[in-house]
Amino acid sequence: MNVVTAIGMTMLGAAALLLLVRIYRGPSNLDRIVASEVLLIIVIAGIVMDAARNRSTTSLPLLMILGLVSFVGGVAVTRFMAGNVDDGTDDEPPPVTAEQQAWQTSRGAAERAAEEQS
Template sequence: MIVSILLGLGVVMLAAAALLALYRMTKGPTTLDRIISADVILAMVVAGLTMEAVINRHATTLPIMLVVSLVAFAGSLSAARFFADQDRNTLVQEAHATSDAAAETSDGETSDGETSDGEGRAAR
């Protein structure tokens, strides 16, 4: 009796968590929010399959849970690598822009367009 009540409560909580993750997936401001919510939804699917296996007292869904877990892991890993590469490229571009701007100002021109005499003072 208590076990069935707890399992029912668990199903309701999993459904609520999946709905909240689905909301984040549709309204997420960034792509990373959507990817993370998809990973959460896959985790909820695995938890739901686990609860189904507990309720029916069998282990036939174990291979399905394993495959879904591996797909979720691979998706999270590939998204993390993609965003790490994207961040690295952004940082490299910003570094190049900063070094180019520094090189332009050190090539004999001050920030207001005047040329310098080599010692940092503006030439007149």
């Protein structure tokens, strides 16, 4: 079991080093964000391997918290990277075109004329 965990930890360490290079070099913010998310998953995997080697469940709350932080962080980053998507929930009304303005003006004049006649 010790040989297997040593090999596993070595592989996780190598992957973590490669991810640190990706975080440093980029080239885009999205690459850095994805690399940091995967790095957090590697940290979780390392804690799980240590818990399996020691046959201990004391790190389970830490794993739950890290998993929750990873999920919430991924959702928040995804919403942030989506930017201003026009989903129809804007508070501002759409701009009025010249044609719409002319129609509203003529409609208002017709309503005023109808009110004056009554």
